[in-house]
Amino acid sequence: xxxxxxFEGVYKLFGAETAVEDLNLTAEAGEFxxxxxxxxxxxxxTLRMLAGLERPSYGRILIGDRLVNNVSxxxxxxxxxxxxxxLYPHMNVYDNLAFGMRAxxxxxxxxxxxxxxxxxVLGLGQLLKRRPSELSGGxxxxxxxxxxxxxxxxxxxxDEPLSNLDAGLRVQMRAELSRLHERFRVTTxxxxxxxxxxxxMGDRIAVMNAGRLQQVDVPETLYDNPANTFVAGFIxxxxxxFLPGRLTSxxxxxxxxxxxxxxxxxxxxxxxxxxxxxxxxVSVGIRPEDLMWKPAAGPNCTLALSAIVDVVxxxxxxxxxxxxxxxxxxxxxFPPRSGVRTREKVxxxxxxxxxxxxxxxxxxxxxxxPVVTTDEAVRSAREAWIQESEAHRPQRxxxxxxxxAQAGGSQI
Amino acid sequence: xxxSGGLGPRLDRERFQWxxxxxxSPAVALLGLLFIxxxxxxxxxxxxxxxxxxxxxxxxxxxxxxNLTRMLGDYVFVxxxxxxxxxxxxxxxxxxxxxxxxxxILLRNAVVPIRAVVGSIVIVAxxxxxxxxxxxxxxxxxxxxxxxxLLRHTEADYLVLAPLLIVSLANLWRxxxxxxxVFSAGLRNLPTEVxxxxxxxxxxxxRRYAQVILPLMRxxxxxxxxxxxxxxxxxxTLIYVMTQGGPGTETxxxxxxxxxxxxxxxxxxxxxxxxxxLVLIGALFSLLFVRASRSQV
Amino acid sequence: xxxxxxxxxxxxxxxxxxxxxSAAAVATNIVLVMLGFxxxxxMIWMLFASLDSNPDWAIKLPSLTLSNFADVIGTAxxxxxxxxSLILAGTTTVVTTVLAMLAAxxxxxxxxxxxxxxxxxxLFASGLPVSxxxxxxxxxxxxxxxLDSLYTTALFLAASSLxxxxxxMKNFIDAVPIELEQAAAxxxxxxxxxxxxxxxxxxxxxxxVTAIYTFIQAWGAFxxxxxxxxxxxxxxxxxxxxxxxxxxxLFKFGDLAVFSLLFSLPxxxxxxxxxxxxxxxFNFSGAVRG
Numbered sequence: 001x002x003x004x005x006x007f008e009g010v011y012k013l014f015g016a017e018t019a020v021e022d023l024n025l026t027a028e029a030g031e032f033x034x035x036x037x038x039x040x041x042x043x044x045x046t047l048r049m050l051a052g053l054e055r056p057s058y059g060r061i062l063i064g065d066r067l068v069n070n071v072s073x074x075x076x077x078x079x080x081x082x083x084x085x086x087l088y089p090h091m092n093v094y095d096n097l098a099f100g101m102r103a104x105x106x107x108x109x110x111x112x113x114x115x116x117x118x119x120x121v122l123g124l125g126q127l128l129k130r131r132p133s134e135l136s137g138g139x140x141x142x143x144x145x146x147x148x149x150x151x152x153x154x155x156x157x158x159d160e161p162l163s164n165l166d167a168g169l170r171v172q173m174r175a176e177l178s179r180l181h182e183r184f185r186v187t188t189x190x191x192x193x194x195x196x197x198x199x200x201m202g203d204r205i206a207v208m209n210a211g212r213l214q215q216v217d218v219p220e221t222l223y224d225n226p227a228n229t230f231v232a233g234f235i236x237x238x239x240x241x242f243l244p245g246r247l248t249s250x251x252x253x254x255x256x257x258x259x260x261x262x263x264x265x266x267x268x269x270x271x272x273x274x275x276x277x278x279x280x281x282v283s284v285g286i287r288p289e290d291l292m293w294k295p296a297a298g299p300n301c302t303l304a305l306s307a308i309v310d311v312v313x314x315x316x317x318x319x320x321x322x323x324x325x326x327x328x329x330x331x332x333x334f335p336p337r338s339g340v341r342t343r344e345k346v347x348x349x350x351x352x353x354x355x356x357x358x359x360x361x362x363x364x365x366x367x368x369x370p371v372v373t374t375d376e377a378v379r380s381a382r383e384a385w386i387q388e389s390e391a392h393r394p395q396r397x398x399x400x401x402x403x404x405a406q407a408g409g410s411q412i
Numbered sequence: 413x414x415x416s417g418g419l420g421p422r423l424d425r426e427r428f429q430w431x432x433x434x435x436x437s438p439a440v441a442l443l444g445l446l447f448i449x450x451x452x453x454x455x456x457x458x459x460x461x462x463x464x465x466x467x468x469x470x471x472x473x474x475x476x477x478x479n480l481t482r483m484l485g486d487y488v489f490v491x492x493x494x495x496x497x498x499x500x501x502x503x504x505x506x507x508x509x510x511x512x513x514x515x516x517i518l519l520r521n522a523v524v525p526i527r528a529v530v531g532s533i534v535i536v537a538x539x540x541x542x543x544x545x546x547x548x549x550x551x552x553x554x555x556x557x558x559x560x561x562l563l564r565h566t567e568a569d570y571l572v573l574a575p576l577l578i579v580s581l582a583n584l585w586r587x588x589x590x591x592x593x594v595f596s597a598g599l600r601n602l603p604t605e606v607x608x609x610x611x612x613x614x615x616x617x618x619r620r621y622a623q624v625i626l627p628l629m630r631x632x633x634x635x636x637x638x639x640x641x642x643x644x645x646x647x648x649t650l651i652y653v654m655t656q657g658g659p660g661t662e663t664x665x666x667x668x669x670x671x672x673x674x675x676x677x678x679x680x681x682x683x684x685x686x687x688x689x690l691v692l693i694g695a696l697f698s699l700l701f702v703r704a705s706r707s708q709v
Numbered sequence: 710x711x712x713x714x715x716x717x718x719x720x721x722x723x724x725x726x727x728x729x730x731s732a733a734a735v736a737t738n739i740v741l742v743m744l745g746f747x748x749x750x751x752m753i754w755m756l757f758a759s760l761d762s763n764p765d766w767a768i769k770l771p772s773l774t775l776s777n778f779a780d781v782i783g784t785a786x787x788x789x790x791x792x793x794s795l796i797l798a799g800t801t802t803v804v805t806t807v808l809a810m811l812a813a814x815x816x817x818x819x820x821x822x823x824x825x826x827x828x829x830x831x832l833f834a835s836g837l838p839v840s841x842x843x844x845x846x847x848x849x850x851x852x853x854x855x856l857d858s859l860y861t862t863a864l865f866l867a868a869s870s871l872x873x874x875x876x877x878m879k880n881f882i883d884a885v886p887i888e889l890e891q892a893a894a895x896x897x898x899x900x901x902x903x904x905x906x907x908x909x910x911x912x913x914x915x916x917x918v919t920a921i922y923t924f925i926q927a928w929g930a931f932x933x934x935x936x937x938x939x940x941x942x943x944x945x946x947x948x949x950x951x952x953x954x955x956x957x958x959l960f961k962f963g964d965l966a967v968f969s970l971l972f973s974l975p976x977x978x979x980x981x982x983x984x985x986x987x988x989x990x991f992n993f994s995g996a997v998r999g
Contacts, residue, residue: 011419013422052894052895053895054424055424056423057423057424058419058420059423072894073891073894074894074895074898074899079895080891080892086888086891086892088892090911099898100898103893103896103897103898104897147896426820427820428820428821428822429815429819429820431819431900432815432819432820432821435812435815436811436815436816436821438807438811438812439808439809439811439875440812442804442808442867443834445868446849446865446868447834447868447872449845450846451837451841451842453848454842454844454845457845462844462848518741521737522741526738526741526742526745527741529745530745533748533749534745534748535980535984536977536980537748537752539925539976539977539979540929540976540977541947543929543969543972544755547950547954548751548752548969549751550954551754551758551962552754554766555766556765556766557766558750558751558766558768561767585751617733639836645838648931648932649931649947652931667838671843671936674843674844675936684841684844687840687843688841691841698836
């Protein structure tokens with residue numbers, strides 16, 4: 001069975017520190033929900049509360065329809081992958097994998113069968129007799145994953161599982177985790193500080209900062225329509241440019257003034273009904289890829305600005321150019337081999353449709369942008385996908401199909 | 413649905429687990445019966461005239477400060493207190509700490525085989541039963557023993573000529589391993605970056621030890637002084653087996669005097685009172701170290 | 710290429726002074742060897758005298774014989790004192806280790822009111838001199854009728870070594886990552902299973918160090934059995950050696966040396982067995998705030 005997970009008004013206080021404040025968050029059954037934020041934002045505390053390792057100070061936590069506030073970890077039917085992996089150093093891989101099933105009193109034959117299946121799926125078949133200290137980082141990671149998978153829990157909890165791997169392996173495991181989730185479709189809460197992991201793996205992403213949930217949405221919406229300057233700045237690399245601006249009217253229509261230029265707001269970037277900013281003061285957000293080099297810009301980039309190049313960082317397939325424009329420093333993504341150099345004067349161009357406007361004081365978005373992928377569309381797609389997975393699920397545990405699991409394993 | 417407003421009672425107050433009590437209780441029971449109770453009992457007995465035999469072994473009474481006044485007029489007690497302080501100061505605080513530190517530093521810089529062999533010898537001297545240590549040092553310092561041969565006075569019995577010195581040396585020989593182990597652990601825990609930085613900056617070996625390593629070791633040094641003082645203040649077996657406090661009362665430190673008064677002279681009350689003074693001396697030393705370590709930071 | 714090789718050669722130049730055998734390094738090793746010789750000197754007497762047919766107080770090359778060993782091993786006193794020491798030290802070790810283990814786990818992991826004060830009291834208690842407890846414990850043992858028994862004497866030895874043992878064990882349990890226990894709890898293991906399958910195996914070295922340290926202390930214990938055990942047949946090794954020294958030590962150097970050598974062997978062997986873990990137990994950094 002796959003269950004939804006719900007936090008209702010959850011707080012966690014450590015002494016005078018508020019680690020998590022009024023958290024309301026739901027992970028749908030079968031969803032891969034990534035919780036992302038800088039260190040100390042409360043994301044790990046959130047996960048540990050769901051695991052039962054911390055008890056919430058206030059509020060309710062539900063797994064399925066069951067209130068689990070006072071349920072000890074062992075009875076929650078969740079599995080967790082720790083950042084440090086927390087493999088039992090005195091047991092070999094086989095016993096590490098078998099520990100949970102044995103704790104639940106499973107029969108030795110079933111344990112043996114499932115350990116072998118899981119080991120096959122993760123490519124650990126040859127390593128069953130080894131101790132964790134004799135494994136590489138990537139292999140340990142797989143054992144930790146296997147220890148969670150073998151239990152077939154209602155919910156997977158992952159606490160920065162990839163942060164101890166080197167860059168290449170991390171990319172590989174990212175894909176593998178996504179593939180495993182495709183296959184087993186277990187509700188997963190995945191905590192990370194890495195926005196690339198969040199964007200690439202999450203069905204939806206929950207962004208947290210300073211103990212508060214900032215925004216929960218599918219990756220595209222989060223990127224295109226961030227709820228506030230924190231989300232806007234945290235998601236996307238290089239970081240979004242934030243420039244001081246003022247709301248004005250241009251040709252009797254709403255517009256915004258920044259970097260010494262005025263732009264009329266288009267339909268694609270309408271203000272919200274209550275979007276007035278603080279006395280008209282706004283923060284204008286421009287993603288580096290939307291601020292283009294004029295010679296490379298498309299026809300929609302109607303707003304032109306001139307700037308002096310400060311730093312050029314070639315990345316190979318593109319270059320990040322930091323330039324000074326009307327005494328503000330902006331970052332822009334240039335095509336490779338543009339030939340621009342430091343202190344050179346360049347022309348930048350911008351599509352007014354792609355502007356983000358935030359209240360200068362509160363940092364909240366004051367824009368109403370029509371979203372291409374609506375929540376409803378995503379949700380219905382997901383439901384279809386869960387039904388499909390439920391149909392497939394029995395195959396995995398039935399002994400008759402053990403062979404198919406092995407075949408699947410070889411694909412990975 | 414959400415409980416954001418009036419939050420009500422905290423849900424995560426630490427719960428007392430009864431299993432912790434169950435696990436603690438055997439240790440607490442044993443300590444209560446044979447440690448805490450005796451400590452409190454000692455604080456009472458020290459103010460009584462309890463005797464080992466005779467009528468006062470049953471009908472003893474509270475005698476207030478009698479034992480204290482008796483102590484102040486007791487020439488042997490005053491001498492014994494001084495001997496104890498000299499013994500602890502010389503053998504433990506100075507001898508054991510300095511030699512222990514020297515050994516820790518030397519071992520750290522020695523080649524592996526020498527480090528292994530010398531380190532083991534020093535530690536074996538420490539794990540040997542105290543009676544054995546007393547015996548080998550007794551043999552070492554006798555007339556015709558190895559020490560007298562080394563010093564070319566074969567007829568000299570150094571346990572008679574310089575009893576406190578010999579006993580202190582034997583104690584140093586036995587206990588230096590403790591300080592050495594504490595200091596070795598402390599040296600191992602030093603942040604290597606700081607040492608490397610000092611090395612890269614070209615500081616000489618002496619300068620590195622005097623200005624970087626020793627100041628960093630300060631907490632370890634204080635801990636060592638504290639433990640070494642407390643452990644050596646109650647040293648009994650080594651001295652007793654070697655000299656029984658003699659010749660005369662030349663090595664009669666307080667723990668030996670406690671034993672003699674209580675079990676040889678049957679003055680249990682007076683003996684206990686002396687042991688309370690011993691505890692006071694220990695507390696005084698400890699306070700001194702903790703103070704000294706705080707004031708100069 | 711040249712850009713790579715330049716720093717390499719730089720590094721080599723820095724490395725040269727370390728490779729060279731410096732005068733200081735030679736001096737260090739020579740001083741250590743001399744110190745080691747001074748330390749081993751008193752022990753050598755015991756070894757040589759035990760093998761000498763005509764030993765005296767001085768160290769001299771023995772005229773080899775095993776008769777001293779034969780003399781001692783045959784006597785009833787030697788055997789019974791070994792037996793007494795074994796009962797005394799064994800009982801003390803078992804009681805201390807088990808109680809310390811049970812107490813250290815909740816002190817390390819669980820929420821206990823006044824835990825800090827309890828640990829401070831334990832640290833303080835381990836510093837109290839045994840001399841202070843001698844009279845009250847003697848009185849107590851008279852009242853309880855516990856005098857003259859090796860087992861009740863072991864109980865007091867256990868009580869006096871328990872504070873340090875708890876402190877030592879707690880440090881070892883603290884060093885086991887708590888995440889392992891959390892992982893096991895999430896895996897569905899109950900408290901007992903976590904203790905047996907996770908905590909216990911991982912603290913085994915700590916348990917061994919605590920047990921062996923306690924055993925070594927109890928094996929050499931003199932004052933407590935000296936006061937609490939008076940039955941001549943129950944005297945443990947240290948007191949037997951002391952009595953031997955007093956009565957006929959001046960005639961039978963060889964037997965005395967053999968007896969103390971045999972009596973020292975168990976603790977030396979135990980130490981060598983555990984030496985790898987021993988040094989870690991003396992890490993007191995942060996025990997006292999400097």
